[in-house]
Amino acid sequence: MTDPCGGAARDEGPGGVRRREFLTRVSVALSLWGAAIVGIPFVGFLVAPLFETTEPVWRPVGPATAFRVGTTTEVAFADSSPLPWAGVVARTAAWLRRDGDDAFIAYSVNCTHLGCPVRWLPDANLFMCPCHGGVYYGDGTVAAGPPPRPLPRYPVRVRDGQVEILTSPLPITTD
C-alpha cells in the first residue's frame, strides 16, 4: 500500500519514535482526557443518589388519644428531608395499630411482594394487596398469596402524648 500523504521520509523523528505514531498517541490520549474531565462529573451526578444518606427523623402522626385501642388506622407523615419541589410525593403512609395504652405498631403500607399499597379491612382484620393478591393478618404476618415476608414495621414511640414514627427508607425486599 502506498502512502497517499507523502513518503516515509516525513514520518521519521528522533529516537526511533515515528512522527505519525506519536501524533496518533497524543491525539488519542488528549481525547480520553477530554472525555474524562466531562465524563467524571456526569457519571458522578448520575450515581450520586447511591451515596446520599438521609438522617431518619421522628415525625408526629397525632395524639395518642386519637387512636382507639384495638384499631388500625392510616397515618401520614413527611419524609425525612424532602426537596422543596417534591410535593405530595414527599408524604409516606403507615398503618398504625394500637394494641394497648403505649403499645403502638406502625406497619409499612408496602406489600413485601412487589411494593403495592396494602389496604386494611377492619372487619376482616386483614391487610389485602390489590396487585397480586397478598394477604396479611392484623399483626402483619403473611396470611395468603405471594408475599415472602411479613409487613415491615417502622420504629414508633409516644412522646409527650404524641405518637411519633421514625422515617425509614421504602422497604425493599432484597434477596
Next chain:
Amino acid sequence: MRILRRAWEAFDDRTGLSKAMGPVLRHPVPPNSRWYYVFGSATLFAFLVQVVTGIALALAYIPSTNDAYQTLQFISTQAPFGRVLRGIHYWAASAMVLLIGLHMARTFLMGAYKYPREANWLTGVVLFMVTIVIAFTGQLLRWDQTAVWTVAVVAEQVGRIPAIGGAVAHFVLAGDTWGGQTLSRFFAFHVFFIPAIIFVFIAIHLWLVLHHGISEPPQAGRPVDPTTYRAWYQAMLEREGEPFWPDAAWRDIVFGVCMVTAVVLAALVFGAPALDKPPDPTVLSADPRPDWYLLWYFGALALIPPALENAFMIISPLVAGVVLLLIPFVSNRGERSPSRRPWAVGSVLVVCMMIATLWVAGAESPWSPNFDAPPLPAAVVAASGGPVVAGAALFHDKGCEACHTIAGLGGQRGPDLTYVADRLSPAEMTWRILNGGTNMPAFAGNITTEQLDQLIAFLKTRARH
C-alpha cells in the same frame, strides 16, 4: 419554474445532496420484496412520530413530582391539540412496541439474521430492549397514582438482584424512597438517554442494512453458505435487482402512512389512557396496573410459584436477552425458509402463546381481591332475617367476598361458593374457615363463635336444591 430549478441545482451542487443520497435511495434490492418487509421501516416511522409528539408534549410537561400531574391534566384537558398529541404519543408507542416485535419475529422466522447480517440482528435486539424500557418509562411520566406505585414495584423487582439489589433499587428511586429526584431522572432517561441510544443504534442498523443489502425472500432448498453467499447475492442483484426507490420503498411508505393514520385516528377516537388519581403515596386505595404491553409480565409475576420468584424475576429477563443475542452465533448458516425450520416456527408460536395466555390472565387478574364487591343483595341471600342474613353480611364484612364469588358477586381468587353446600358439609366449611388454606387466611381468632355459626348458617343455604 426555471428559477426554482436553478436554485435546486445550485443547492445540490454546493451540498452534494443528490450525489450522496441518490445511490442510497436507488441502491439495488432483491426483487419480489413483499409486504412483510415493511415492519422495520414502520417501527422507524413510529419512532419519528414519538420524537415529534414527544417534543410537543415537552413544551408543557414539567418533570417535577409536585407539578407533573397538573401539567398532564393541562395537556389532556386545556391545551389546544394536547389531548390528541398525548393520544398520538400513546398509540404510536403501542405501535412501536408491536411493530418492533413483528419485525423481530419476521426476521427470525425468515432467517434474515443469518450470515452476513448477524450484526443487523444484534443491533436490532438492543433496539428492541431499549424500546421496552422507553415504553415503560413513558408510562411513569404520567405521574399519577399508578405511576408512583409502579416505581415502587420496579424498585422491589430490581431489589431482588443478589448482592447489589438494594443499591440498584436506591438508584431507581434516586433516594431512600420516592422524592423530588425520582421523576426528573426518569424524565431524563425517557427523553435524552434512551432516545440517544435509539438514534445511534438506528444509524448503525440502517448502515448495516445498506452495507449488507436487504435479505432476499427465503427459498426452501437454498441454504446460506458463508463461503459463497456474498458473491451469489451480488450476482443476483446485478442480474435482477431493482432500485430501492421506488420499487420497494413504496410499500414502506404505504404501510407507514396507514400506520400513522391509524395511530392518529385511535388518538382522536380513544385518546390517551385516562389519568389515575393524583400521585399521593398516602392514598392507599390504589390498583396499579402496567399498560397493555407489560400486562402479561404483571400476570407472570402473580402466577409464578413463590419459591421460584427471585430466580424468575432476575434470571428470566436475563436469559431472554442472552438467548436473543446468541441466536446469530448459534445458527448463522443453512436454511432460511420457515418451511425448513420447524423449531424456529415452533419457538415463535410458543412465545406468542405464552405471552397471549399471560396477557389474558393479567387482564383478568383473578388473583386480585375484589375490594368493590357490594354486600350480597336480599334476592341472593333469600332469607328474611335471623342467622342467615347476619351470615350473609359477615360474608361481605369479613372479606370473604373479596376472594369468593356468590351468584356472580365477589372476587375470583378462591373457589366460587354459589353452591358450596353441595360440596362441603358444615363441619368441612368450619374447618376451612378456621384453618385457612393454601391461599386463604385462617380465621380462627378473627371470628367469634356466634359469627362463625351465622356464617355457616348462611353458607348452608348455598345449595342448588
